[in-house]
Amino acid sequence: MAQGIHLDRANFCCSICLDLLKDPVTFSCGHNYCMVCITDHLDAQDDRMIYTCPQCRQKFMQRPAVVKNNMLAFVVGELMKIETPAIPPPPPSPDFDEDQTEHVACDFCQEKAIKSCLQCMVSYCVEHLRPHFEVAPLQKHKLVEASAQLQENICPRHQEVMKLFCRTDQQCICYLCSKDTHKGHxxxxxxxxxxxxxxxxxxxxxxxxxxxxxxxxxAKWFQQEEDTINRCAEAALRNNENTYNDLMRIIEKSVAEVKEKVTSRRETEVRWYIKVREKLERDVAELNRKDEELKKFSHTEDHTGFLIKYPTLASLSESTEPPPVKARRVGYFEKVSMALSEAKVNLRAIVGEEYAKVSMTVTGVITSNTKEEPFTRADFLHYVCQVTLDPNTANAHLKISGNDKMVTLCL
Incomplete structure (x- = not known):
């Protein structure tokens, strides 16, 4: 029969010990448990005089009777017969590392144990575990994964297995402890x-x-914000560089225009002064020549000849009018230097003021994006707003005054 029907092990497990039912009994509400498990559960509730089903939590004012379920016991027995040949441990997974698992030796042969019995307090290998599946009294024992910490399940005072839990003291206890130091808990x-x-x-x-x-x-949101900040910062840096280059081009163009005008003005002024200087140099040469002629004429011994030529020579001694000469200016292009100095001061002030505004916007952007909490008084002042209190909705013990902006407690 068992070989012709597919049996799911999970459907025949006790909801208390989570293992196959051992000596299955049926509770008053219809749920099935191991005889030992449900008896321990009911014994623990004797002091409260209120009993509950561990699965559906149904309450009973009197201790409910449990009835052995022979049919379920037969089915579980058949299921155990099917599972008995399959006792060998499951094959290790491809990434299984034996060094990373707890190695527990069998207490009989020192081979690797696969199960530990909480009643026998012994660990078994595959071969020595077989009686727990074949011998009826041993089938009721609680088997768990092999563990080297079995002694932790023993009460240090009474050397009994701790099957109860005291919720009052929040600790595991044995049956003798429940009747002694934990009585009434x-x-x-x-x-x-x-x-x-x-x-x-x-x-x-x-x-x-x-x-x-x-x-x-x-974290994903902060990563997105981080990417956004980096992207916007890179764009701001590029814009800052482009703005600087544009300003430099404007300044360089203005400097070139001023240079061109100063150079053109200098050439015009210099050409005029060269022309006047060359004219004066020619006049000086002509006057020197005439001076030599008069010098020679003044040493002649022929009185008659001197008087005859004198009118002509006298006209040579008359100097011509000098060409008009502009008065020398005190400091050429001083106005240009003064204008450039003033422009530098104004430009520095404008650039400083505008870039201060830019810096304030940068600080504001960072503060808003990082969602920093206000800390200083200046930070809190960003959130200042005018509050007006409503006297119609105020408590009877509160007095509103000062243009509805002050409140006083009146007892």
């Missing part, structure tokens, strides 16, 4: 407490996963 089986803690663990895991999703979303 809120106690449940470790399996039932495991179910509760498993639910809490699942809720914690869900909270962690949600927190991870939120933080990943926030």
């Amino acid at each position: 809120n106690k449940v089986s470790t399996a039932a407490e495991r179910v509760e803690r498993q639910r809490e663990l699942q809720a914690t895991q869900q909270h962690i996963r949600k927190t991870i999703q939120d933080k990943e979303r926030d």
Whole structure:
């Protein structure tokens, strides 16, 4: 029969110990448990006189009776027969690393153990574990993954397996502790407490996963903001460089125009002065020649000849009018230098003022993008606004005054 029907192991597991049902019994509400598991669960609730089903949480004012389910026991037995030959441990995964797993030796042969029994407090290899599947009394024992920490399940005071959990003291206890130091406390089986803690663990895991999703979303948002800041900063730097180049071209063009005008003016002035100087130099040469002639004429001994030639020579001694000469200017192009100095001062003031405004906008952009909290008084003043209080909606013990901007507590 068992070979002709597909049996799902999960459908025949106790919801308390989460293992195959051992000595299955049926609870009053219809749910099935191991005899030992449900008995421990009900024993732990004797002090409260209120009993609940571990699965559906149905409450009973009297201790409910449990009935052995022979049909379910037969089916579980057939299922165990199918699983018995398949005791060897599962094959390791491709990335299995034996050095990273806990190696527990079998207490009989020192081979690697695959299961530990919480009743026997012994770890078994594949061969020595077989009696727990073949011998009926051993089939009721609780098997877990092989562990070297089995001693932690033993009560240090009574040397009994701790199958109960004291919710009052939040610790695992044995049956003798429940009747001694923990008498009257809120106690449940470790399996039932495991179910509760498993639910809490699942809720914690869900909270962690949600927190991870939120933080990943926030990290993605900050990454996008970071990329945006970098992109906008690069654009601002390029714009700053282009603006500087444009200003330099404007200044260079203005400098070239002033240079051209000064050079043209200088050439015009110099040409005029060269022309006048050359005219004066010719006049000087002519006057020197006449001076030599008069010098020779003045030494002649012929009185008659001197008097005859004198009218002609006298006209030679008359000097011609000098050409008009402009008065020398005090400092050529001084106005140009003064204008350039004034332009430099004005340009420096304008550039400083405008770039100060640009710097303020840069600070504002960074503050807004990084969402920094205000810290100083200046930071808080950015959020200043005028508040007007409404006397019609104020509490009876509050007095509004000062143009509806002041409030006083009146008791």
